Amino acid sequence: MGVDGSDTGQDQGELRPDRQEEVGRAADALAAGGLVLLPTETVYGLGADAADPAAVAAIFEAKGRPRFNPLIAHVADAAIAARIAAFDDRASALAAAFWPGPLTIVAPIADPSAVCDLARAGLETVAIRVPGHPLARAVLAAFGGAVVAPSANRSGRPSPTTYADAFAETGDKCAAALDGGPCAVGLESTVVAVLDGPVRLLRPGAVTRAQLEAVVGPLAEADDDARRSPGRLALHYAPDAPVRIDAAGPKDGEAFLAFGAWPEGEGVLNLSPSGDLAEAAANLFAYLRAADRLKPTAIAVAKIPDEGLGEAINDRLRRAAGFVG
Known part of the structure; x- marks a missing residue:
């Protein structure tokens, strides 16, 4: 299965x-x-x-x-x-x-x-x-x-x-x-x-x-x-909505990809409630898609630790947000 x-x-x-x-x-x-x-x-x-x-x-x-x-x-x-x-x-x-x-x-x-x-x-x-x-x-x-x-x-x-x-x-x-x-x-x-x-x-x-x-x-x-290398374009892995990274929380009209402890709510998707980077990596693209389907003004993403798998997750997020990496 x-x-x-x-x-x-x-x-x-x-x-x-x-x-x-x-x-x-x-x-x-x-x-x-x-x-x-x-x-x-x-x-x-x-x-x-x-x-x-x-x-x-x-x-x-x-x-x-x-x-x-x-x-x-x-x-x-x-x-x-x-x-x-x-x-x-x-x-x-x-x-x-x-x-x-x-x-x-x-x-x-x-x-x-x-x-x-x-x-x-x-x-x-x-x-x-x-x-x-x-x-x-x-x-x-x-x-x-x-x-x-x-x-x-x-x-x-x-x-x-x-x-x-x-x-x-x-x-x-x-x-x-x-x-x-x-x-x-x-x-x-x-x-x-x-x-x-x-x-x-x-x-x-x-x-x-x-x-x-x-x-x-x-x-x-x-x-x-x-x-x-594949995937080295500045704007890559991008949903239709703009992406805002290292966010402390969502602004009005934004969807929010949380990481770690965060209250549930409308427009909130948690990459890993337990703060597990492997779980966050597995959920990243599916949750970006799910957030995009909400038609938000933007997708805010919580700060992800830049260690282990977090380095790769942040690389993808920077590209989704339009930063050169």
Whole structure:
């Protein structure tokens, strides 16, 4: 059962026969150049064959995504990733520690035919990861190649963490759609660049700075490598209503995303009443969407501690509010 009680057909990585049939249809759709709504442990993705420029262009068209923003290539296992990207010892150590899971590694491209130039935004590097969701990995294994799968929202909108929200955003553009239940992490992957020099943190995410540094030592900041990462636009993850961060409370007409102890009330959604950052991360995009549906004058968000997962949450909130990050 999914964490919301829905039947995802997952049992310790095993898939029911009907789910296997869905996986086969999704893999066939990818091979035919179609788009697929794909569940991952982070957010729902809009998937396409990474090697097919026409299929990748269809993602950009469906999302309205800027052409210069590179996409993450998702593969079934680390061995496939190491054939597509040139991994040094640091990249291999990170893959061993965090894959399958919510870490994306940016490394030099080793096989440009596997991830087309459009998907890489013309760069000589590739962003790649092995997702942890069993349905996603099953599709990737059945397909056999790399699948680019940016979040299934229209560009600039909050990333969907439920099948219903994902389908409402781009489901009409898809040849196949898989319901994998609500996303367990609910926050996009951490992105690191493993190139010349120190490992750089390009985008905070579910794998924290402390976890990464335990494997590869101190991280450098993004600097000029930021352009190599998805999700680095100044205004990103934005609902229709303006977002006001680090708010002490809501003003008249505002919806409020609380954190920690806060009284219930109209227009109040609490990311985590107990102050749990993992719970807040899992709820972030769904609650931004829910607040936006209230048609408020703005969405005020309580101050989130800037530590652990809070770094990634604040990164998303700053982008939603229009700050350069």
